[in-house]
Amino acid sequence: MARAYNFSAGPAVLPLEVLQDAQKELVDYKGTGMSVMEMSHRGKDYDAIHQEAVATFKELCGLGDDWSVVFIQGGASMQFAMIPMNFLGAGQTADYVNSGTWGNKALKEAKKVAALRGATVNVAADCQKDIPTRQPTEFNWTKGAAYAHICTNETISGAEMKTIPEVEAPLIGDMSSDILSCERDYSRFSMFYAGAQKNLGPSGMAVVAIRNDFAEKGPESLPTMLQYRTYTKENSLYNTPPTWGIYIFGETMKWVKKMGKENLFRLNAEKAKKLYDAIDSSDFWTPTALKEFRSNMNITWRIKGGDEELEKKFIAEAKEAGMSSLKGHRSVGGLRASIYNAFPMAGVDALVAFMKDFEKKNG
Numbered sequence: 001m002a003r004a005y006n007f008s009a010g011p012a013v014l015p016l017e018v019l020q021d022a023q024k025e026l027v028d029y030k031g032t033g034m035s036v037m038e039m040s041h042r043g044k045d046y047d048a049i050h051q052e053a054v055a056t057f058k059e060l061c062g063l064g065d066d067w068s069v070v071f072i073q074g075g076a077s078m079q080f081a082m083i084p085m086n087f088l089g090a091g092q093t094a095d096y097v098n099s100g101t102w103g104n105k106a107l108k109e110a111k112k113v114a115a116l117r118g119a120t121v122n123v124a125a126d127c128q129k130d131i132p133t134r135q136p137t138e139f140n141w142t143k144g145a146a147y148a149h150i151c152t153n154e155t156i157s158g159a160e161m162k163t164i165p166e167v168e169a170p171l172i173g174d175m176s177s178d179i180l181s182c183e184r185d186y187s188r189f190s191m192f193y194a195g196a197q198k199n200l201g202p203s204g205m206a207v208v209a210i211r212n213d214f215a216e217k218g219p220e221s222l223p224t225m226l227q228y229r230t231y232t233k234e235n236s237l238y239n240t241p242p243t244w245g246i247y248i249f250g251e252t253m254k255w256v257k258k259m260g261k262e263n264l265f266r267l268n269a270e271k272a273k274k275l276y277d278a279i280d281s282s283d284f285w286t287p288t289a290l291k292e293f294r295s296n297m298n299i300t301w302r303i304k305g306g307d308e309e310l311e312k313k314f315i316a317e318a319k320e321a322g323m324s325s326l327k328g329h330r331s332v333g334g335l336r337a338s339i340y341n342a343f344p345m346a347g348v349d350a351l352v353a354f355m356k357d358f359e360k361k362n363g
């Protein structure tokens with residue numbers, strides 16, 4: 001079996017064990033005579049899968065009964081729209097941190113809703129264009145804001161919030177690319193969410209954790225599928241949910257539990273350190289993110305400050321050597337290695353060895 005070292009930012013590498021177990025259960029899930037993909041979402045077999053997936057995630061994040069975990073299609077991008085639709089009323093203000101491409105996308109959707117409703121969006125901090133890339137540390141919060149929105153890890157720039165800011169308003173976090181990758185106090189949030197396709201499972205849905213009382217704040221005049229309470233009250237079963245994605249999500253959460261969170265978080269830090277040490281070891285490489293904000297999930301860098309020809313060569317030769325998707329996002333270029341929870345240490349070692357060799361030949 002040939003598995004590539006897959007550095008894709010998402011959809012991204014999943015735990016091999018999870019894929020192999022899913023393969024075994026693909027056509028006959030635990031003697032039911034059918035695939036999870038084929039079973040009714042209202043039956044007891046699927047119900048057990050769904051309940052366990054939610055319970056394991058809640059346990060991993062330390063969430064109590066006052067929280068719901070729901071699955072919403074449309075990815076994290078749909079959340080960018082649903083959040084202001086539910087929580088930004090006429091005359092209210094929402095605070096947004098513009099930390100990069102994703103923070104900005106969330107902000108843009110909020111501005112659209114604000115314009116329709118007669119509400120205001122305040123940019124509480126803006127470092128989207130800063131080079132080296134970073135996350136803000138100073139914020140201009142609005143007193144009495146309806147909510148504050150942050151993106152804890154900017155997947156494209158490779159800048160991660162190392163501490164969650166203090167804020168009075170209900171805090172909402174886009175954690176698409178660093179959820180369950182490091183120690184976080186999730187109780188600081190009123191809601192946090194992630195597109196599943198990085199640390200959680202296959203693409204096609206967002207996993208949304210939301211306090212039940214917060215979910216109730218949305219206007220009931222919104223279309224049913226756009227209200228959070230529809231998902232919290234019906235346990236994501238108002239309509240047919242993405243059952244296969246939820247099954248793989250549940251298996252991935254069981255894998256995280258089995259690995260042990262502390263162990264996994266330590267491994268993540270070690271993997272990232274190895275790569276950053278390699279980047280810092282020579283002027284041949286130029287790191288993209290400011291040291292204090294370097295992401296442990298998405299490592300971004302350039303060759304000689306931005307030698308595009310050499311970068312192309314690096315990406316092509318790495319691919320030949322079994323390391324795929326090292327190209328930076330199309331909007332910024334350069335190199336990016338996404339090393340999510342399921343990415344193996346051996347893949348990082350292979351990349352570091354390849355970098356040393358490449359520098360020797362091209363430096």
Ligand SMILES: Cc1ncc(COP(=O)(O)O)c(C=O)c1O
Nearest residue numbers: 075076077102155174176177195
């Ligand atoms: C931080 C962050 N937020 C949001 C998104 C958008 O996610 P989706 O493609 O699931 O809409 C991404 C996608 O990469 C992301 O990295």
